[in-house]
Amino acid sequence: MVFIGIVNTEPRRRRSVLVLSGNPGDAADVADTLHAFDASAASIGDAAPSAPGDDDIATADIAVVLDAEGLDAVRDRGGSFRVVAFVDDPVAPPATDPLVDAIATTPADLDATLRWLVRREESTLDHANERLRAERDRLLALFSNVPDPAIAYDYVDGDPIVHRVNDAFEETFGYDADRVVGESVDDYIVPTTDEAASEAADLNERLQRGESVRREVTRETAEGPRHFILHVVPIRLDAENVSGYAIYTDVTERREHEAALERQNERLDEFASIVSHDLRNPLSVAEGYVDLARETGETEYLEKATEALGRMDELVGDLLSLARQGESVGETQSVSISALARDAWESVDTDDAELVFDGDVTIDANPTRTRELLENVFRNSAEHGRQSPDGSGGDALTVHVGAVSFRGADGGSESGFFVEDDGCGLPTDECDRVFESGFTTEENGTGLGLAITERIADAHGWDVRALTGDSGGARFEFRTS
Incomplete structure (x- = not known):
């Protein structure tokens, strides 16, 4: 974030000159000759009605001292004024004091000296303003071209209000500058969870106390959540703050790779x-x-x-x-679950079991991997479904495949398919474990078939769950959209 001071381009005021002397008459005479300046005279001494105070000296641009008393009046006083000694003898003590910036011996010399000091200060101010403008332009260019998203913010009533964003912020977060400038950045990019809100509140408190913060966070973009390394620096460290800047380094790909x-x-x-x-x-x-x-x-x-x-x-x-099994299933296409189920059924030793279809559903999937998924579910039914509670073979098995609907989180309808047998069912207290690698209730089982099924479903982005069907057998539901 970049904060730039505003250069004052208004016409300059007349310079204020304060003439100081132990003799009120001398001070007044010299002040009257300085027509080009806002000049005033002040005498030194407790009894003098026009004795200068701290405010008089602190607000003067130039102090003209006529004698040692005038010089003592500005000694050890705060202020950025210049001191000119107007004396007859340039080597007298008031003129040679280290506090004196210039010496004048005649009224004309004093006038020229004052004009020279004013021109020099104005030239210095012009150069300072020029350097300030150059620094402002450099910092603005730096802020705009930072490769990571960056924002400048000002705290208003405890909320981090966006002051400026760079192009990278607009591109990464998907919000135009016109939309977020003047708004609380938390309202746009902090996830709407209690944990995220608590984290943001802690972050704001620390920044306003003058702490620099660096942490990994999850932030919402216009296209969904992403992971960032957030580096936030207030304008003043170790002090109460109302302004600062934040830089977001996107580490989403790294996080996904690590996962x-x-x-x-x-x-x-x-x-x-x-x-x-x-x-x-x-x-x-x-x-x-x-x-x-x-x-x-x-x-x-x-x-x-x-x-x-x-x-x-x-x-x-x-x-x-x-x-x-990986995170990708390769190319997908629109496929019929009924057609894939028939092919998978023929590849499994199902003996005298029967396959029944309760409707069909078309899904976007990889045909080969989905067929493998169905083969493993059918094999599980064929191997475990016939067993009676005492371990002996049961009646002929029927396996149903069909479409199923789910209620979405937003109240809408989502679709998928199911596979259900009318066998002895799943262990009532171990339904959640059937997808674990190596878990099996059969002495000679591998315990990998349903683990493979879950991996294929995950690779497609589907949700799968195991439960007891209406007939008491095993039922597997796959939410595909």
Whole structure:
């Protein structure tokens, strides 16, 4: 944020000259000769009716002293005035005092000296104003060209009112300067949550106390929330403040990358756990049966080893599927859930189970990944749905697929699809765990099928939930829009 002083371009006033002397008559005579200035005379002494006060001297531009008494009157006084000694003898003590800026010995000399001092100060002022204008232009150019969004603000009744924004702010936040200047920046970019409001209130208190603040924040733009490193600096540090500037460095992509890495690390941990535990068990079983076959010559042990190796192959396939899950599903297109469900059903060993359609819904999805999602749900129903509570096989299974509607957060309607079987259902106290990697209720299950299902749904941006259906079986609902 840039704050620029205003240069006064109004016509300059006549310079004020105060003539000081211990002799009132001498002071008055000299003051009368200074027609080009606002001159006044003051005598020194407690009894003098025109004795100068602090205000008289402090407001003078130039003090003319005629003697030692006049010089003593300005000594140790505050003010930015110049001191001219008007004396007969230039080497007399009042004229040679370090306080004296110039010496005049005749009325004409005094007049010329005063004019010279005035011209010099005006020239100095002109140069100072020129430097101020140049500095203002430089700072304005710097503020406008900062690559990160920046705002200048003034606190009014405790609210940070926008004084100026740069082009980067308009581009990143999507608000034109005309819209936000004069308004509280908090009303536009602070999220409407209690946590964000509390954070903003704390930030405002600290800035008004003169503290500099740097922190990571979430701020609303016209197109949604983004993450920023916020660096806010008040105009005066360690003092009460009403003004300052804030710079927002967008770190949204970095945050998303860090979150993706964190999820990737979590998947690696899952893989390591499954490889070290689940794969080791069938491998040990296979090795044991091979040893028995070698010792006894009985080939039936090799069949058992083959079953264990088949389980390992299934685990490896599921692990590879999990490893392929990412934040992107590739190209999507408009697809029919009924058509994808028929293809997926044919790829799963469903034995005598029946597939029934309760309507159809068209969604935007990646056909290959969505078919894989349906295959895993069907396989879960086929493997777990037939079991009766005692673990034995139950009646023939029916699996329903169809459209479903949801109530949106704004009260509107959202759509999706469901898969529901009429089997034994999900564990009533573990519905929330069915999507965890490795969670299974079957001794020989991998516990990865529904985890893969959730990953594919997440990659599409869908919400998935598991619940008990109307018939008591497992029901999976996918909110796609």
